[in-house]
Amino acid sequence: MDIDVVLSPAVLAPEALKGRRVVMVDVLRASTTIATALASGARAVIPATDTGEAGRLAANLDPDFSLLGGERDGKPVAGFGAGNSPAEYGPEAVQGKTVVLTTTNGTRALAKAKAGIEVAVGGFVNAARAARFLAEGLERGEPGTILCAGWHGRVSLEDTLCAGLLVSRVVTAAQASGLTDSSKMAYALYQGSRDDIERALRSTEHARRLIALDFGDDITRCAQIDTLDVLPVQHDGRITASGA
Amino acid sequence: MDIDVVLSPAVLAPEALKGRRVVMVDVLRASTTIATALASGARAVIPATDTGEAGRLAANLDPDFSLLGGERDGKPVAGFGAGNSPAEYGPEAVQGKTVVLTTTNGTRALAKAKAGIEVAVGGFVNAARAARFLAEGLERGEPGTILCAGWHGRVSLEDTLCAGLLVSRVVTAAQASGLTDSSKMAYALYQGSRDDIERALRSTEHARRLIALDFGDDITRCAQIDTLDVLPVQHDGRITASGA
Numbered sequence: 163m164d165i166d167v168v169l170s171p172a173v174l175a176p177e178a179l180k181g182r183r184v185v186m187v188d189v190l191r192a193s194t195t196i197a198t199a200l201a202s203g204a205r206a207v208i209p210a211t212d213t214g215e216a217g218r219l220a221a222n223l224d225p226d227f228s229l230l231g232g233e234r235d236g237k238p239v240a241g242f243g244a245g246n247s248p249a250e251y252g253p254e255a256v257q258g259k260t261v262v263l264t265t266t267n268g269t270r271a272l273a274k275a276k277a278g279i280e281v282a283v284g285g286f287v288n289a290a291r292a293a294r295f296l297a298e299g300l301e302r303g304e305p306g307t308i309l310c311a312g313w314h315g316r317v318s319l320e321d322t323l324c325a326g327l328l329v330s331r332v333v334t335a336a337q338a339s340g341l342t343d344s345s346k347m348a349y350a351l352y353q354g355s356r357d358d359i360e361r362a363l364r365s366t367e368h369a370r371r372l373i374a375l376d377f378g379d380d381i382t383r384c385a386q387i388d389t390l391d392v393l394p395v396q397h398d399g400r401i402t403a404s405g406a
Numbered sequence: 407m408d409i410d411v412v413l414s415p416a417v418l419a420p421e422a423l424k425g426r427r428v429v430m431v432d433v434l435r436a437s438t439t440i441a442t443a444l445a446s447g448a449r450a451v452i453p454a455t456d457t458g459e460a461g462r463l464a465a466n467l468d469p470d471f472s473l474l475g476g477e478r479d480g481k482p483v484a485g486f487g488a489g490n491s492p493a494e495y496g497p498e499a500v501q502g503k504t505v506v507l508t509t510t511n512g513t514r515a516l517a518k519a520k521a522g523i524e525v526a527v528g529g530f531v532n533a534a535r536a537a538r539f540l541a542e543g544l545e546r547g548e549p550g551t552i553l554c555a556g557w558h559g560r561v562s563l564e565d566t567l568c569a570g571l572l573v574s575r576v577v578t579a580a581q582a583s584g585l586t587d588s589s590k591m592a593y594a595l596y597q598g599s600r601d602d603i604e605r606a607l608r609s610t611e612h613a614r615r616l617i618a619l620d621f622g623d624d625i626t627r628c629a630q631i632d633t634l635d636v637l638p639v640q641h642d643g644r645i646t647a648s649g650a
Binding site for chain 1: 413414416417419556558559560561562563564566583586587588590591594595598599609610611612
């Protein structure tokens with residue numbers, strides 16, 4: 163079963179995504195925020211790798227039908243209409259709008275993910291849809307890679323756990339023994355924490371930073387499993403809901 | 407408890423080793439081979455990052471008192487006196503000699519490890535000594551990093567498991583909750599596999615490659631815990647047994 167997990171963009175070899183379906187995972191919080199925005203009726207999310215690019219992209223959009231959002235190291239960006247908390251992306255904020263979003267790690271991982279043949283965004287909230295995207299690829303002979311966003315090039319536990327959940331949904335326990343090392347690691351870590359994902363998420367370095375910034379409620383939201391029936395897919399620099 | 411695990415040199419940030427004790431871990435097989443050579447009476451192991459550098463270093467040594475060893479992708483190198491199997495580094499081969507060694511991942515990780523204040527080499531075979539090296543550092547206020555060699559920039563399960571063993575020897579279960587994400591991952595993975603480390607090692611991508619190259623016996627040797635009472639330490643480009 164050809165499902166690989168890349169634990170951080172820093173360990174992504176050039177060419178490694180060629181011919182593969184990619185699910186980018188940034189649980190805290192870009193994946194959750196993007197899925198929430200699209201489930202709330204946003205027309206599209208345009209990921210920008212830095213705040214300057216985000217501002218330029220937003221300047222070309224009708225301000226009544228767009229929202230500029232994002233963060234740097236978890237903190238809001240001056241002049242932006244929203245941060246990176248999924249709580250800010252409900253229907254009242256984004257319905258019918260195009261969101262330009264830049265985050266510390268997630269949008270950079272999305273830029274790298276472009277090397278894949280199809281790119282989707284996955285988190286715990288839409289794990290069922292992300293897993294189905296990978297499973298459908300395997301049925302068509304397209305191998306899959308789960309690309310964890312991590313944190314400043316490092317590995318993050320929350321993304322690894324979500325990757326493990328996706329692997330668990332796609333392979334059987336017997337197939338897990340033939341996986342790559344990093345897939346096996348994600349699978350085993352998820353199996354060890356599956357009974358209380360929110361507790362595991364709250365133990366992470368990233369959660370400790372978010373709690374210090376008073377975003378503790380976001381962790382609860384990001385730890386929900388299968389609450390959003392949406393698959394964000396990236397084409398030509400825009401992320402839209404698959405099938406929308 | 408400031409013990410970090412770096413799962414691959416590719417995720418090692420510049421400056422991240424500054425002021426820290428470093429244990430480089432390359433279970434299959436550089437760590438095990440270096441520990442075996444020094445425990446067998448080799449005077450020193452000189453790590454070389456590539457075969458050309460290894461040949462130049464060896465050319466300056468008395469051929470009667472030196473051995474040029476190494477591998478590329480697990481395979482022997484033409485013209486070298488030995489490969490990278492610990493079985494080739496017994497007393498009959500290395501007693502009183504200086505070994506020049508180049509391996510695919512381990513010697514490159516050692517080159518990066520130089521940024522630490524003290525650098526040692528750890529594997530399962532000398533885990534007790536490597537853990538004591540880290541614990542003594544912590545007592546002196548020197549934080550520790552376990553640098554996993556991985557495989558061509560990727561993460562490898564066998565090095566992660568050994569890092570988890572070293573973390574387990576240095577921190578209590580209660581302290582483990584305050585570790586960095588990657589340290590916690592290594593710790594949890596080791597705890598899940600500790601009852602049969604050889605089985606876990608045999609399941610790795612690297613072991614499958616070694617078995618295909620007929621080096622299956624090396625895996626058994628590399629999975630032994632605390633069999634060698636030796637701590638290889640690196641100073642000025644030479645690795646010698648600490649206290650020798």
